[in-house]
Amino acid sequence: MTLAILLPLIGIFSQYNISASFEFSNYTSSIIFFTVYQSLLSALLSIVVGSLLAFLLNTYNNFYFVKIIAQTQSILFVLPTIITIFGILSFYGNYFEIYGLTGILIGHVILNTPLVSRIIYQSLNDISPNEKMLSRQMGLKKMSSFIASEWPIIKKNIPSLFVLITFICFVSFTPVLILGGGPKYSTLEVSIYYSVIFSNNFNAALNLLFFQLIICFSIYFIFFKNFKSQNFSIDDKRHIKTYFNFTLLNLFGLLILLLITLVIFSPILFIIVKGINKELLYILTSTYLWEAIYNTLIICFFSGIASIFIVYNLLVLTHKKTKISESLIYSLIIFSPAVMAVGYYILLFKLNLMYLPNIIIVIILNSFFVLPFTYNYLAPSFFRVIKENDDIANSLNLYGLSRFLTIDLPRLKKSLITAFCVSSILSASDLVVISFFGTNDLSTLTQTIYRLMGSYRINEAYSVSLILLIFCFIYFFLAHKILEKNKWNIH
Amino acid sequence: MKTKILSIIFILITISSISAKEVLVVGTYDSFSAEWGPGPVIETEFEKNCNCDVQYVSTSQAGTLANEIFLKDKDVILGVEMHEFDYKSENWNIYDYGYFSFIYNEETLKDIPNSFEELINHKNLKIVVQDPRTSPVGLGLLRWMKLTHPDNFPSILKKFNNNVLTYTPGWSEAYGIFLEGKADLVLSYSTSPFYHQEYEDEYKYKAIEFTDGHLVTKEIVYVRPDSEKQNLGKEFIEFMMRDNIQKIIAQMNIMYPARENDNNIPDRMRKLKKPKEIKYDNFLEAEPLIKIWLEVASS
Numbered sequence: 001m002t003l004a005i006l007l008p009l010i011g012i013f014s015q016y017n018i019s020a021s022f023e024f025s026n027y028t029s030s031i032i033f034f035t036v037y038q039s040l041l042s043a044l045l046s047i048v049v050g051s052l053l054a055f056l057l058n059t060y061n062n063f064y065f066v067k068i069i070a071q072t073q074s075i076l077f078v079l080p081t082i083i084t085i086f087g088i089l090s091f092y093g094n095y096f097e098i099y100g101l102t103g104i105l106i107g108h109v110i111l112n113t114p115l116v117s118r119i120i121y122q123s124l125n126d127i128s129p130n131e132k133m134l135s136r137q138m139g140l141k142k143m144s145s146f147i148a149s150e151w152p153i154i155k156k157n158i159p160s161l162f163v164l165i166t167f168i169c170f171v172s173f174t175p176v177l178i179l180g181g182g183p184k185y186s187t188l189e190v191s192i193y194y195s196v197i198f199s200n201n202f203n204a205a206l207n208l209l210f211f212q213l214i215i216c217f218s219i220y221f222i223f224f225k226n227f228k229s230q231n232f233s234i235d236d237k238r239h240i241k242t243y244f245n246f247t248l249l250n251l252f253g254l255l256i257l258l259l260i261t262l263v264i265f266s267p268i269l270f271i272i273v274k275g276i277n278k279e280l281l282y283i284l285t286s287t288y289l290w291e292a293i294y295n296t297l298i299i300c301f302f303s304g305i306a307s308i309f310i311v312y313n314l315l316v317l318t319h320k321k322t323k324i325s326e327s328l329i330y331s332l333i334i335f336s337p338a339v340m341a342v343g344y345y346i347l348l349f350k351l352n353l354m355y356l357p358n359i360i361i362v363i364i365l366n367s368f369f370v371l372p373f374t375y376n377y378l379a380p381s382f383f384r385v386i387k388e389n390d391d392i393a394n395s396l397n398l399y400g401l402s403r404f405l406t407i408d409l410p411r412l413k414k415s416l417i418t419a420f421c422v423s424s425i426l427s428a429s430d431l432v433v434i435s436f437f438g439t440n441d442l443s444t445l446t447q448t449i450y451r452l453m454g455s456y457r458i459n460e461a462y463s464v465s466l467i468l469l470i471f472c473f474i475y476f477f478l479a480h481k482i483l484e485k486n487k488w489n490i491h
Numbered sequence: 492m493k494t495k496i497l498s499i500i501f502i503l504i505t506i507s508s509i510s511a512k513e514v515l516v517v518g519t520y521d522s523f524s525a526e527w528g529p530g531p532v533i534e535t536e537f538e539k540n541c542n543c544d545v546q547y548v549s550t551s552q553a554g555t556l557a558n559e560i561f562l563k564d565k566d567v568i569l570g571v572e573m574h575e576f577d578y579k580s581e582n583w584n585i586y587d588y589g590y591f592s593f594i595y596n597e598e599t600l601k602d603i604p605n606s607f608e609e610l611i612n613h614k615n616l617k618i619v620v621q622d623p624r625t626s627p628v629g630l631g632l633l634r635w636m637k638l639t640h641p642d643n644f645p646s647i648l649k650k651f652n653n654n655v656l657t658y659t660p661g662w663s664e665a666y667g668i669f670l671e672g673k674a675d676l677v678l679s680y681s682t683s684p685f686y687h688q689e690y691e692d693e694y695k696y697k698a699i700e701f702t703d704g705h706l707v708t709k710e711i712v713y714v715r716p717d718s719e720k721q722n723l724g725k726e727f728i729e730f731m732m733r734d735n736i737q738k739i740i741a742q743m744n745i746m747y748p749a750r751e752n753d754n755n756i757p758d759r760m761r762k763l764k765k766p767k768e769i770k771y772d773n774f775l776e777a778e779p780l781i782k783i784w785l786e787v788a789s790s
């Protein structure tokens with residue numbers, strides 16, 4: 001794990017010239033300021049909207065359609081950023097002065113709300129029926145009941161999610177470039193990318209990266225002071241039946257729920273409208289589509305497996321020292337994707353590993369890049385289950401794999417499946433790794449979308465985006481069906 | 492387990508190295524090598540006679556074709572823009588060219604500017620262009636503007652910047668935003684209307700002609716000086732200059748063929764009006780232009 005982060009940096013540092021001077025232009029300092037500002041603000045807004053959505057989803061989850069929304073919101077990660085942005089421009093471009101800070105914030109909230117909401121929703125499911133019953137018996141009003149049972153759980157999730165979203169927005173590239181409207185609203189990541197790829201200036205890139213790290217670690221330590229991962233927990237099994245009364249407040253809640261859902265699902269609506277066009281049938285008969293679907297499936301599946309494997313082992317190794325595992329995981333986000341990819345590229349060259357089949361390189365690197373997300377989905381339930389099972393495992397003298405299979409796995413299964421699906425889907429949406437290491441015969445659906453757009457074929461690109469969405473729905477559905485049916489009866 | 496993985500990797504490596512044909516690794520950008528681009532046809536045609544195997548390694552990251560790090564294991568590089576080429580190779584050629592130009596939809600835009608001055612006087616005109624830090628097309632605009640306005644470049648650029656909706660990472664995003672109807676003008680090539688005419692039977696997209704002239708952009712194919720396959724690479728480059736291949740390139744890459752003649756230019760492309768070319772002596776360096784742009788556009 002540490003190696004995953006360190007190796008590419010060694011690659012980059014091999015190009016570093018220590019004696020180079022360290023100076024910042026006015027532009028760079030204004031960008032640093034703006035990057036911090038927009039990422040904190042984006043994270044704050046995403047968390048407010050995401051928590052509200054999670055709360056509403058949890059409150060009304062005896063409705064079937066609410067359950068569907070709760071389950072499918074992870075699919076939103078998979079749409080290529082550019083398609084999401086086109087959706088945003090189409091939906092909101094006519095009503096707002098979209099380019100500038102507003103656009104960046106709208107974009108980041110739409111992109112990150114599902115992530116926040118999914119994780120908090122899982123935690124909220126954990127409120128025990130007794131507790132809800134108790135608060136009802138005590139005649140607590142909605143607000144007091146919320147403060148007593150839901151709010152503590154939401155609160156516990158906030159620090160880690162805040163750091164995660166801040167970091168994601170900190171290194172945001174395409175959304176900031178397009179929605180920012182000009183270099184005034186930019187991120188350090190854009191400058192880093194330019195230094196690495198275009199001006200081939202590793203010193204400049206590393207200096208900027210160095211600043212990025214200092215700022216991000218400061219944010220990390222400011223917000224993590226009171227944070228202990230053991231505090232938050234997930235248990236999918238408990239369900240509570242809430243009875244829906246047609247009160248004004250309930251209707252209002254549902255309305256807000258639908259509104260937020262509409263906003264975050266708007267890119268999907270956009271793709272459904274745009275994707276069904278006359279090119280769709282033609283595309284379905286083309287060989288490149290099926291090759292891309294095949295490659296995407298292989299890459300999704302194996303990177304999903306690999307990242308689960310890495311995160312699980314990391315958790316087992318470091319679960320007593322969560323600060324270490326967390327800082328490792330989060331640093332994967334803030335070590336600029338451009339620098340990481342170039343670092344790996346240089347490294348694979350130095351080690352003469354470029355002759356490895358590219359699909360293996362793509363799978364391994366993708367599994368690294370999705371680790372922060374896998375971690376966020378798996379860690380909460382892992383900490384809870386491990387803590388609860390420690391006594392019984394010790395008394396039965398079960399360790400390692402046998403303990404995992406007999407005691408931990410049955411209880412972790414749901415979280416493992418969710419984490420696996422999300423990691424897979426995120427690998428499917430990757431563009432960085434595949435564009436550095438893909439070959440002509442190895443292209444994924446996401447890359448195909450960009451290729452089509454790069455050749456004037458925007459309608460085909462929309463159709464392939466729709467196919468990518470359907471692919472992910474089927475993948476999610478099958479993974480849950482197949483894996484959940486399997487009883488794992490190993491004794 | 493580890494040994495198993497290692498042995499699988501080993502077997503895969505051996506299988507891939509068994510084929511006896513000489514392999515020519517061509518680094519290019521992916522709209523060239525895509526199934527619908529000119530790459531596959533050229534590969535098939537070339538392999539008919541060379542007893543070799545052409546392999547495209549494509550990138551979708553703009554700019555990586557000019558970055559030494561990504562070129563190491565390639566024999567031929569196809570698609571580097573003339574400004575970004577270092578001219579150190581002995582074997583190189585220009586295979587196609589085009590003119591930077593603004594594209595508009597004639598159904599929605601009636602008052603067409605014919606110079607940068609007219610353009611910036613249209614206060615309501617919304618333009619989408621590419622970020623010069625991440626796109627050669629965006630950089631092309633700065634060079635173009637600097638050549639037409641050598642003395643007052645920053646002030647023209649500043650006014651132009653007021654009409655810019657956004658600077659996108661690459662050509663695709665900008666053109667997509669334009670096709671979505673979110674901008675009046677997009678920076679592209681004067682041959683862009685050819686695509687819509689040829690493949691969509693759509694004639695409403697037009698290229699603006701500026702009276703000051705347009706900057707020409709040329710795409711270069713070259714053999715890497717440290718490649719061991721100089722002869723094969725040279726053959727490949729010569730092959731690309733043949734009439735039938737030049738026609739395929741024009742047809743599918745939507746650019747003018749470098750060795751243009753009546754046989755290799757597609758009909759609808761011939762009917763497009765060629766803008767006036769700006770003549771100049773030395774290439775303009777990118778860094779100083781970007782620096783001015785950053786100052787002007789971020790204030």
